[in-house]
Amino acid sequence: MNAVILLSTANTVAQAGVLMIGAGSLLVAGVITTALWKTFEKAGEPGWAALVPIYNTLTLLRIVDKPWWWVLLLLIPYVNLIILVWVLNLLGKRFGKTEGFTVGLLFLPFIFYPQLAWGEATFQRPAQPAV
Template structure:
């Protein structure tokens, strides 16, 4: 029974991440490819690829996880409270990003 519940939660998270990627203008299938999904998430929050390397360092990875979750929430117009939800209850808050009314917002480009 535990295994079926884990599969259900995993399926919900994968489909929610897929839809979230699509809302951000990225390919949804990137959600199921290991490492590439993290690179895609970094691209969504406008951070460089080498942040992936920082995510491999113990303790630094926790800070990076919180930071990226916060940037993702901000891109969809959400607050820090939503970031906490993404971190502790992802099976509830990622579907809200995916199928809720939140829209992806690119940051304004500086004038040249």
């Protein structure tokens, strides 16, 4: 009888742990998406674009002045890592941040995207070359 109770208790604890991890993941994803929405608006793009898969990547590429076909590069294993770091670096630069901020965007996005969104950083479009 005690073994059944212990097994039942362990099963309940495991289910609660899975539920907490799932809820935490949803919370982190919500924070990043909301921050991306505000970041897009700061850059002069529609905020709702953060909610649409693939279109949010196209919008991000537009913000950092890269062509649409870079989305295809993001589909190639290993190349996508280089392109991701490059795009995040350019995003940080557009807001006047350093390479250290790029590392933060890459490894701690739930902290650094809100800093872009609600911090004092302002979007800076690069100077257009004279024609």
